[in-house]
Amino acid sequence: MDDKVLLSVRNLQxxxxxxxGVFGRAGVVRAVDGVSFDLRHGEAIxxxxxxxxxxxxxxxTILGLYRxxxxxxxxxxxPLDGDLRWYRAQIGYVQQDPYGALPPFMDVHRILTExxxxxxxxxxxxxxxxxxxxxxxxxxxxxFVHKFPHQLSGGQQQRLVIARAMIxxxxxxxxxxxxxxxxxxxxxxxxxxxxxxxxxHNLSVIYITHDLSTVRYFTERIFVMYAGKIIxxxxxxxxxxxxxxxxxxxxxxxxxxPDPQNxxxxxxxxxGEPPSLVxxxxxxxxxxxxxxxxxxxxxxxxxxxxxxxxGHCVECWLYR
Amino acid sequence: xxxxxxxxxxxxxxxxxxxxxxxLGGMIIALLMLLTLFAHFIAxxxxxxxxxxxxxxxxxxxxxxxxxGRLSWPFVYGLxxxxxxxxxxxxxxxNTDQVYPIKFFVKGDPYKLFWLIPTDIHLFGTGERDxxxxxxxxxxxxxxxxxxxxxxTLIGGWVSLSIGPLALAISLTLAIVFGGISGYFGxxxxxxxxxxxxxxxxxxxLPLLLALAAILPPGLPxxxxxxxxxxILSILGWGGTARTLRGLFLVLREQEFALAxxxxxxxxxxxxxxHLLPNTLSYLIVSAxxxxxxxxxxxxxxxxxxxxxxxxxxSWGQLLNQFTDSTITNLTYHPWLMIxxxxxxxxxxxxxxxxxxxxxxxxxxxxQGR
Numbered sequence: 215m216d217d218k219v220l221l222s223v224r225n226l227q228x229x230x231x232x233x234x235g236v237f238g239r240a241g242v243v244r245a246v247d248g249v250s251f252d253l254r255h256g257e258a259i260x261x262x263x264x265x266x267x268x269x270x271x272x273x274x275t276i277l278g279l280y281r282x283x284x285x286x287x288x289x290x291x292x293p294l295d296g297d298l299r300w301y302r303a304q305i306g307y308v309q310q311d312p313y314g315a316l317p318p319f320m321d322v323h324r325i326l327t328e329x330x331x332x333x334x335x336x337x338x339x340x341x342x343x344x345x346x347x348x349x350x351x352x353x354x355x356x357x358f359v360h361k362f363p364h365q366l367s368g369g370q371q372q373r374l375v376i377a378r379a380m381i382x383x384x385x386x387x388x389x390x391x392x393x394x395x396x397x398x399x400x401x402x403x404x405x406x407x408x409x410x411x412x413x414x415h416n417l418s419v420i421y422i423t424h425d426l427s428t429v430r431y432f433t434e435r436i437f438v439m440y441a442g443k444i445i446x447x448x449x450x451x452x453x454x455x456x457x458x459x460x461x462x463x464x465x466x467x468x469x470x471x472p473d474p475q476n477x478x479x480x481x482x483x484x485x486g487e488p489p490s491l492v493x494x495x496x497x498x499x500x501x502x503x504x505x506x507x508x509x510x511x512x513x514x515x516x517x518x519x520x521x522x523x524x525g526h527c528v529e530c531w532l533y534r
Numbered sequence: 535x536x537x538x539x540x541x542x543x544x545x546x547x548x549x550x551x552x553x554x555x556x557x558l559g560g561m562i563i564a565l566l567m568l569l570t571l572f573a574h575f576i577a578x579x580x581x582x583x584x585x586x587x588x589x590x591x592x593x594x595x596x597x598x599x600x601x602x603g604r605l606s607w608p609f610v611y612g613l614x615x616x617x618x619x620x621x622x623x624x625x626x627x628x629n630t631d632q633v634y635p636i637k638f639f640v641k642g643d644p645y646k647l648f649w650l651i652p653t654d655i656h657l658f659g660t661g662e663r664d665x666x667x668x669x670x671x672x673x674x675x676x677x678x679x680x681x682x683x684x685x686x687t688l689i690g691g692w693v694s695l696s697i698g699p700l701a702l703a704i705s706l707t708l709a710i711v712f713g714g715i716s717g718y719f720g721x722x723x724x725x726x727x728x729x730x731x732x733x734x735x736x737x738x739x740l741p742l743l744l745a746l747a748a749i750l751p752p753g754l755p756x757x758x759x760x761x762x763x764x765x766i767l768s769i770l771g772w773g774g775t776a777r778t779l780r781g782l783f784l785v786l787r788e789q790e791f792a793l794a795x796x797x798x799x800x801x802x803x804x805x806x807x808x809h810l811l812p813n814t815l816s817y818l819i820v821s822a823x824x825x826x827x828x829x830x831x832x833x834x835x836x837x838x839x840x841x842x843x844x845x846x847x848x849s850w851g852q853l854l855n856q857f858t859d860s861t862i863t864n865l866t867y868h869p870w871l872m873i874x875x876x877x878x879x880x881x882x883x884x885x886x887x888x889x890x891x892x893x894x895x896x897x898x899x900x901x902q903g904r
Contacts, residue, residue: 307797
């Protein structure tokens, strides 16, 4: 196996059982359904996709919060199963809603002490708390250390969440839509902060977002997710310039741009809605909405991963 | 930003003091606790000593002016009793020829201070050791066998005030553990615990207590029956609180910060007790302060049923219950026997005011300056 690979995900599936009443089974939600990728040391990737496509479930499965139904996750060559305590200290989790992510009854100091206590941090705790607060620029530290979450602004709360994720010096951070709940003016600062931390600590990052315009900030590769599957993987510039999958093309076309012409013309967006994850369409999951759909193939067979150019993978029969 | 950081405890204390009624309630409770803690010392008599010559004596008047109207050291007149002209009861008169000045730190009935140090010094009294001496001081009057009601109220107050918090501590612990497990883990455990609570709640309370009273031997030492009351009250009382806590935990475990704690590797116990439980604090405080008065009253009804505090051991409820057999006569001729009831009302109100203030004070979302 490649030495530089930090996280290796193979055919990951996370399904949730739907219950009806006490005994009835109403079906299975295939939130993540066969995802494979490798994440290298110090690499930042973005996972994009619309709401309900399984992005957050993927993130939480990788974090070990949900048990995968099938498939494997290897972290530094070690599988995630059984007791995950060794793994917890190596990953950081940055959540979407910073206010909800912070326990309201703990002050900044307590919030940052918790991971140190839980993971049995050896060394000067006070020193580490000070360092990490300076790193996320909650300074002067004295002003913040005894504040409660509700006394902080949204941006400060998100800095605190990042500080908590960073305090154990993890190798790897999962950021689940870290800026979508913030004001536009604060977003850039938080993204800059994440990028700074990523490069100074050589962090691997999985950045989950539905907003393609923030992807360019610090990621190297983009994964496009649709209905529980990653349908296209490519380096950022390559994907933005030369999207292959019809869904990606539609997604890029939907990025708003400040062109006065937009007021008079409507953009072409794929018809229909994202498919149900309980009964996904047969074959390629995008085929009911796809403009380039090949009858007899796309609706019958699930496309495997093709690699039309080096480093650019796509699950679409058009590139067979 | 230049404001000096304060701890959460200081913040709560600051907000609590600002709540005037609550602070008053807190002070009253503290005062009552102090009074009952030093009850044996402050009380001029032992709670069980009978002075049958002085049965149903009204509250003794303390005089500051002597016969000639001159200011004098506080004193009481000697008490003499005579038959009522209609011959049904005793009436008491002050004999102005006998003057008993009130003395401080006098020797009286022996007792153990804090249940440990044997002594016979009382805060005040007339210093008369002879139970038949006319020089007696009964601040709240006496009962049917001539026991000093003031002494009994103070000493019984300890039982009343400690039963509430002790029973509550046990039942809250049970409620937190079972409600927490039920709400946090869900599934089979949840089902099992909820059904258990239902069974517990479907016990008919009063018949159960009566049955217990019948089973237990009548000669039980007071300490044992005191502990038994606490156990029974707490075991019967945790179900409702556990239910509500389960509901709160069901909501809390889905919160993002619970997930964050899980992601950083916190154990389930740590998540339940350190991350989720503090969020139920204001509910717990309200439930506790509303529970204490209820438990004080529950103790009174238990004592009334004969299971619980029994004569000569005493509590406020027991003091009230002893005049239930002849209510009308007592109300007409011995109204001072209701004084312990006044203590119950004051204590219950004080606990409620304090709970209200504490709930406001522990709310982290309240604005600091208000």
